[in-house]
Amino acid sequence: MPVPPGHVLIVSLLLFAIGVLGVLTRRNAIVILMSIELMMNAANLNLIAFSRQLNAISGQVFAVFTIAVAAGEVAVGLAVVLAMFRNRDSIYVDDVRLLKG
Amino acid sequence: MSVAAIAFYLLAAFAVGAAVMVIRSASPIHSAIWLVMTFLSMAGLYLLLEAEFVAAVQVLVYAGGIMVLFLFVIMLVNLNDVSERRIRLHTALSGGLALALAALILRVYGRGRLETATGASSLRVGGNLEAVGQSMFKNALLPFEIVSVLLLVAMIGAIVLARQPRT
Numbered sequence: 001m002p003v004p005p006g007h008v009l010i011v012s013l014l015l016f017a018i019g020v021l022g023v024l025t026r027r028n029a030i031v032i033l034m035s036i037e038l039m040m041n042a043a044n045l046n047l048i049a050f051s052r053q054l055n056a057i058s059g060q061v062f063a064v065f066t067i068a069v070a071a072g073e074v075a076v077g078l079a080v081v082l083a084m085f086r087n088r089d090s091i092y093v094d095d096v097r098l099l100k101g
Numbered sequence: 102m103s104v105a106a107i108a109f110y111l112l113a114a115f116a117v118g119a120a121v122m123v124i125r126s127a128s129p130i131h132s133a134i135w136l137v138m139t140f141l142s143m144a145g146l147y148l149l150l151e152a153e154f155v156a157a158v159q160v161l162v163y164a165g166g167i168m169v170l171f172l173f174v175i176m177l178v179n180l181n182d183v184s185e186r187r188i189r190l191h192t193a194l195s196g197g198l199a200l201a202l203a204a205l206i207l208r209v210y211g212r213g214r215l216e217t218a219t220g221a222s223s224l225r226v227g228g229n230l231e232a233v234g235q236s237m238f239k240n241a242l243l244p245f246e247i248v249s250v251l252l253l254v255a256m257i258g259a260i261v262l263a264r265q266p267r268t
Contacts, residue, residue: 002105022124024195072255079262
């Protein structure tokens with residue numbers, strides 16, 4: 001490993017925090033999905049870093065599974081965004097408040 | 102500092118910077134382009150961490166497939182106004198929350214002491230792909246099959262959700 005594992009973890013921590021910030025501050029549903037992808041990537045980076053650190057290949061196998069699940073999640077998420085746009089003419093999440101009391 | 106370490110820090114800085122641009126850009130198209138940059142530099146990080154197969158999958162699936170999906174939907178939805186409402190108090194609150202979460206994770210990291218792994222990695226017997234394949238089809242065969250069913254369900258679900266409703 002070229003750098004101390006702590007530095008890799010810091011990078012993934014930063015990416016995760018940026019993803020959280022994106023989900024919380026943005027109203028555009030597509031950008032929110034992108035922020036979720038950022039968080040998943042941060043988790044993947046952790047898996048890879050620990051796989052190298054502990055010399056265990058299963059971390060990389062898990063990372064591949066995560067990528068597959070992320071692909072399915074994006075497909076369904078974007079389909080939901082499309083349905084939302086068709087019904088509400090908006091992709092801003094604060095325009096969808098039917099369940100709000 | 103070795104060349105690999107310098108490359109790591111450069112790629113990491115670029116990944117984080119591009120991620121900031123993803124959530125800062127007003128236009129979703131710009132966000133998507135910056136997201137590709139993040140994904141590609143993270144593929145570079147995976148390469149430096151000796152996970153060649155995951156790096157290849159990252160480029161193929163994320164930078165290839167997922168980004169095309171994002172761009173398609175952005176073009177389909179085609180909102181021309183970039184006047185996204187942002188509430189100042191909300192932004193400050195979210196920033197505080199994200200910072201608090203980061204501090205929490207950092208504190209958990211601080212609990213453990215990790216030595217830098219040195220020496221040859223045993224993950225590379227006959228190339229990384231072979232090791233991943235061996236582990237995936239020996240230890241994780243059932244999850245592998247379940248993921249394939251999950252992808253099928255996601256595909257059908259996406260078609261059902263996005264289909265033009267019959268009039």
